[in-house]
Amino acid sequence: MHLTFGTPAVRELCERGGQALQSFGAECALALQARLADLRAAKNLEEFPFPLVLLDGGQNQRYSILLTSRFSLQFETRDGGSPRSVANIKILQIGDLNA
Known part of the structure; x- marks a missing residue:
């Protein structure tokens, strides 16, 4: 898949x-490096x-991947549709599940 990033910091x-x-x-x-x-x-x-x-099922679906018991990687699809048709995603953040 092709990855882009939501911000320069991400x-x-x-x-x-x-x-x-x-x-x-x-x-x-x-x-994080392994999942990327x-x-x-x-x-x-x-x-x-x-x-x-699946966090949000809107046009650009948002997903989370568990990295550790404390952190997750959140991204959104860039081409919508079913998981089979998604080939472009935007990494939004690495989130702290305890925050």
Whole structure:
């Protein structure tokens, strides 16, 4: 899939491992890099090998992926439709589930 980012700060967290490590710790930083690699490798959301939680079923559907027991990765689809037709997503944030 093709990934874009909601803000420059989110892009930096996702593309610079040191920034994620400093912000979220080793476990989350490693999980983030692994899930981003899984998303890039999948042709569409249906091929993604981990559970997705649908947060909002609007035109640009919002999903969450659990990274650790404390953090999740949130993104929205850019081409709507069924998981089989989604090939473009925008990473919105890495959220703290305890916040």
